[in-house]
Amino acid sequence: MRDLPHIRYLYVVKEIFQHRRISIAASIVHISQPAASQSLARVEDHLKNRLFERHPKGLDPTEIGLIFERRLTRVLHHLRRGDSLACKKANRGKNGKPKNNFHRHCSPVQIRAFLKITKTGSFNQAARELNVSQPGVHRALRELASLSGFSLFKQTKGGIKLTPAAEAFSHQLRLAVGEFQQAIFEINEFLGKTTTRINVGSLPLSRISILPAAIDKLLSQEGKGVQVNCVDARYPTLLRDLQFGELDFLIGALRFPKPAYDIEQEELFIDGLAIVVSPSHPLASSAALTIEDTLEYPWVAPPRATPSGTYLFEKLRIHELPNTPVCTVSSSLILLRGLLSRGNYVSITSKSQIEFEKKMGLLVQLPIDLPESDRPIGLTVRANWKPTPLQAKFLDIIRRISEIKNMKSPLNNKFK
Incomplete structure (x- = not known):
């Protein structure tokens, strides 16, 4: 990530953008005209691009200058705040x-x-x-x-x-440093060079189909002009990284009520939960079951803080049973698949998350009704975040893939 230049240089450049004259900018920030010229030169050297065209009557911003001016306003806002x-x-x-x-x-x-x-x-x-x-x-x-x-x-x-x-x-x-880096990315996108990095916080469901399809689509269109950095972690860690500018957006299950005032959530589609077992499980071929039928078998439960874990513990109250069947707690689909293939374990997970496993015959969804288990899946961004054109394109690709997924899904009860 590119470091900020000296902040006082940025304030000089701000005044030059506003007044189009170095002499006026110098007077406002109380420095000499040569010092103001040097401040502008330092920022242009840092960006490796000219921000102004010099004319006898003043300065006119270049196209790159106009891009940087918009970002500079945001950088200085974060610093002042x-x-x-x-x-x-x-x-x-x-x-x-x-x-x-x-x-x-x-x-x-x-x-x-x-x-x-x-x-x-x-x-x-x-x-x-x-x-x-x-x-x-x-x-x-x-x-x-x-x-x-x-x-x-x-x-x-x-x-x-x-x-x-x-x-x-x-x-x-x-956030100011991140905004300055966004300026670098946006300038380079305009020039058609270098690489824009998109930092995505990926929650479990998104890693199975949405993100792979979206990344493949983006790379096929942009080639080496973009790098997608996917970060896997628990939601609280990803949320903090998003708030501090380390991530551009999160994709996965949305949280309600909204966990922080400085984020915005956008629903993409609705996903449901399913009780799953291995194909060799004694219940796998049953035609009609209730949750009580599974309680004599060991359970692999998701962490309580996850949406599926919240449903399991707060709706089904499985932990309050005299002899709770929960023997393992994990959010790892790999561990879940490994355990279910080795014994008569039962678990609850997202329907979308196990699409591949169901298709390949690795897991079986039990015919158990789970009322009020539908949950919204979507994007979480910082409030007032401004993506670069390439980042905005990636978000649109994700939205289009989600629209197709939504049309194919039997779940059409739009979350309110």
């Missing part, structure tokens, strides 16, 4: 004497050190990953603390922990 939230939290917690607009003076070295320590939680590990000395990391963070006027960390038994003020600044700073 991070600054404001951090100062409010520092005042509330009586954490030093915060200095408003401190972010304008943060250097790239300080930002790199701060972001790395927030991710690693270790000065030693941060220094190794940055390929600098540990005293250098300490020095950069001391300077940042002095600039901001509040403490960045507090020592705990488990190591260092961000103060609430530093956490607020870190959140918005990471």
Whole structure:
């Protein structure tokens, strides 16, 4: 990921975009005209592209300049918001004497050190990953603390922990860095070069059919101009990475009520749950069954925090039985398939997730009615996230594949 240039350079360029004259921008930010020209040159060098065409009467943005201007507005919004939230939290917690607009003076070295320590939680590990000395990391963070006027960390038994003020600044700073990277991707897409990276948080159901089909379609159209990075993890981990700008979007089961104010959810289709066993299971050939018929067999249950686990534990109340049949808890389809093939185990899973296994005769869905088990599958994005054209194209491909899947599905009760 490309680092931010010096933030004060970005503010100079913002004023040049607004007024189209370097002299006016220099006056507004209280620097000399040569210094303002140098700030613009530094940002253009960082982007490896010219942002303006020079004319005797002023400057006109290039096409690339117009692309960058839109992203720059978003970058500076996150930086100002991070600054404001951090100062409010520092005042509330009586954490030093915060200095408003401190972010304008943060250097790239300080930002790199701060972001790395927030991710690693270790000065030693941060220094190794940055390929600098540990005293250098300490020095950069001391300077940042002095600039901001509040403490960045507090020592705990488990190591260092961000103060609430530093956490607020870190959140918005990471979004600003992500937005700057989006500018790089969008400029390169316009020029028809380099690679746009799409970071997707993939929940279990999406990995079976939707994502493989969508990725194959995108790559067949764009070739080497795109890289899709799929991250598999539990929902809380993926949600936090999405909120902090590490992921572009999530795809999988939606959560209700919405788990955070700063995300948006888009339904793609409805999926149902099924009770499944191996083809050799004693119940596999039964024509009519109830959930009680399965309770004498060992169960492989999904984690309670997952949508299927929530249904199993809260609707069926399987854990409250005197002799609960749950013997294993796992969200892994591979482990589920392995266990079911070795014994008379029973499990509950998404119908879409086991389409391939049913087609190949590896799993059998038992004829057990599961009322109110339908759930919406869809996309989760950050509120106000702006995809690049290539990222937007990938989302449209996912939507089209989901529309086809929805038309084929017997589940047509649209979630409200």
